[in-house]
Amino acid sequence: MALARAVDTPQQGPGSTRDSGRRRRGHGLNERKRARTGLLFVTPFALVFVAFLLLPLAYALYLSLYSQGLATGLSFTGIGNYVTAFTDPSFLRGVGFVVVFALVLIPVQMFVSLALALVLDAVATRFSRFARLMIFMPYAIPVVIGALMWGFLYSPTFGPLQQIFGLFGADAPFLLSPGNVFGGLMNVVTWQWAGYYMIIIFAALQGIDSSVYEAARIDGANAWQIALRIKVPMVASSLSLILVFALIGTLQFFSEPQILRLMSNGTITPDFTPNLYAFSQAFSYANFNYASAISFSLGIVVFIAVYVFLFFTRKRGGSFQ
Amino acid sequence: MTTANVSIAAKPIDRRRARGKGHLAPHLFLGFLVCYFLVPLWWLIVASTKDVTGLFAGAHGTLWFDKTFALFSNLKTLFVYNDGIYVRWMANSFLYAVVGGLGATTVAVLAGYGFAKFRFAGRSLMLWLLLGSVMVPLTALVIPTFILFANMNLTDTVWAVILPSLLNPFGVYLMNVYAADAVPDELLDAARVDGAGEVRTFLGVALPLLRPAVVTVLLLSIVGTWNNYFLPLAMLSNTKLFPITVGIGLWQGQAMSNNSGGENLWGLIITGSLISIVPLVIAFLSLQKYWQGGLSVGALK
Numbered sequence: 001m002a003l004a005r006a007v008d009t010p011q012q013g014p015g016s017t018r019d020s021g022r023r024r025r026g027h028g029l030n031e032r033k034r035a036r037t038g039l040l041f042v043t044p045f046a047l048v049f050v051a052f053l054l055l056p057l058a059y060a061l062y063l064s065l066y067s068q069g070l071a072t073g074l075s076f077t078g079i080g081n082y083v084t085a086f087t088d089p090s091f092l093r094g095v096g097f098v099v100v101f102a103l104v105l106i107p108v109q110m111f112v113s114l115a116l117a118l119v120l121d122a123v124a125t126r127f128s129r130f131a132r133l134m135i136f137m138p139y140a141i142p143v144v145i146g147a148l149m150w151g152f153l154y155s156p157t158f159g160p161l162q163q164i165f166g167l168f169g170a171d172a173p174f175l176l177s178p179g180n181v182f183g184g185l186m187n188v189v190t191w192q193w194a195g196y197y198m199i200i201i202f203a204a205l206q207g208i209d210s211s212v213y214e215a216a217r218i219d220g221a222n223a224w225q226i227a228l229r230i231k232v233p234m235v236a237s238s239l240s241l242i243l244v245f246a247l248i249g250t251l252q253f254f255s256e257p258q259i260l261r262l263m264s265n266g267t268i269t270p271d272f273t274p275n276l277y278a279f280s281q282a283f284s285y286a287n288f289n290y291a292s293a294i295s296f297s298l299g300i301v302v303f304i305a306v307y308v309f310l311f312f313t314r315k316r317g318g319s320f321q
Numbered sequence: 322m323t324t325a326n327v328s329i330a331a332k333p334i335d336r337r338r339a340r341g342k343g344h345l346a347p348h349l350f351l352g353f354l355v356c357y358f359l360v361p362l363w364w365l366i367v368a369s370t371k372d373v374t375g376l377f378a379g380a381h382g383t384l385w386f387d388k389t390f391a392l393f394s395n396l397k398t399l400f401v402y403n404d405g406i407y408v409r410w411m412a413n414s415f416l417y418a419v420v421g422g423l424g425a426t427t428v429a430v431l432a433g434y435g436f437a438k439f440r441f442a443g444r445s446l447m448l449w450l451l452l453g454s455v456m457v458p459l460t461a462l463v464i465p466t467f468i469l470f471a472n473m474n475l476t477d478t479v480w481a482v483i484l485p486s487l488l489n490p491f492g493v494y495l496m497n498v499y500a501a502d503a504v505p506d507e508l509l510d511a512a513r514v515d516g517a518g519e520v521r522t523f524l525g526v527a528l529p530l531l532r533p534a535v536v537t538v539l540l541l542s543i544v545g546t547w548n549n550y551f552l553p554l555a556m557l558s559n560t561k562l563f564p565i566t567v568g569i570g571l572w573q574g575q576a577m578s579n580n581s582g583g584e585n586l587w588g589l590i591i592t593g594s595l596i597s598i599v600p601l602v603i604a605f606l607s608l609q610k611y612w613q614g615g616l617s618v619g620a621l622k
Binding site for chain 1: 384
């Protein structure tokens, strides 16, 4: 697994451990000076890391253990906020939505970007280079603007859907209605990110030594077999990297539903996703302690989900290493 | 890409045959998807040339130009509306993206090089923390960071957006992976033997070798900050400090809630959205050769 390797193999090879051991015996003073230099290089990041990651996390945990009562003021309630959160239908519905959304969206998104990358890798023409750029383009567009554009396209007053369906004498479906909002949001997210994921896979495909394909062709493999049996396994580490990105991104779903909320005629509620719910608890109700508990729970849930994924893909070994 | 062109030029007949026979289906597939990915942009371009009546009841539908061409008057309205607040928002976005992006990249390059090329106490622990933090959803930090900043009276300042943007664990991870391979220890040792200090070794020897990864991390950080919505939305209440994403979101909220002045605002939102995506689209088109190779850095390992 790509992410885990940086720690598993911090050095370039078995030789370098021996190397540094020799150095330590030879130039102990130099070695200590070198270690201090290394620390200095890392220090700015360490400060940023503590100030804007560890401290907010610890503070969220601290705040989440207190409750603000109208009459009683601030009081220590222990895990009270967490008990409330995990029995709060709003929070649970939000978590349920993002989990199901991730389970449906991520396979679709990965299939689209993998298929695109394979086609673009196999067809090297002027048009395919143009297509690659155009498909990547949504990545350069802010999520807010992307969601807004799709909101307009979905809209009965601004959008083309009514026109298109009108040709067949039918009424256009409203893609943000309760029955359609899942697909409507899925389309926005896929449009926004498939090109970015495609480029990551495409770059990995371009990095494969083409003599592998020659060998396979001599063995009688056709283009489909080369794509499925050679190319896909060889970009597996890119695929799992994308999966981690997509998982983290989807579970903290915020900008798209926040922008489309107003256009959805009430389908997208302020508790639609956990992040929306935390935001509305904090800024509409000034309920910062409860919002902190939700944020912290979300962080932990995502962390565990990704960790479990990495653990299982590592165990399975082989293709994901 | 160069090698592909050379081999194509050497075998012109093969290529023509291949294109005529096997490439029709893939090209249709790509053509269809290019249309899908461009439809929203096309709609935005068309809509920004319409006046208010054309927007709601254009002569040729929503996907084609109206009889009147109102792009320039729309632009004029956009730039003068509310004392030119739009220009202010664009400038803010530039400020946050450039300062935040450069800062995050500097921090990431230094740390990645430090982790990859030095051994020191606590290094493995810090690397494990780094890997763990890549998995933390950064939006979960927004609300606690907001409360921390509120206690220090830092909310509603430019620092409230710029400082948290300096945190880019994935950038550090990328630099660490890249530096471990791209900067040979022997080269660093040689520079040190020649009497170069650590700073000169880093700037003169390591940094040029790290350039592809630096460009990638810079581009990713700038795009990340430019696109950020949740953080500035939570941190800022003074509209003069808004970046473009929060500003457009504000207009959208106003357009939805008051129907009287709403029609006027929709034109501003549409033209404003179009102009706001131009800088990054141009940046990506002109920097192609950098990011196309660079984005694979993390995945190749």
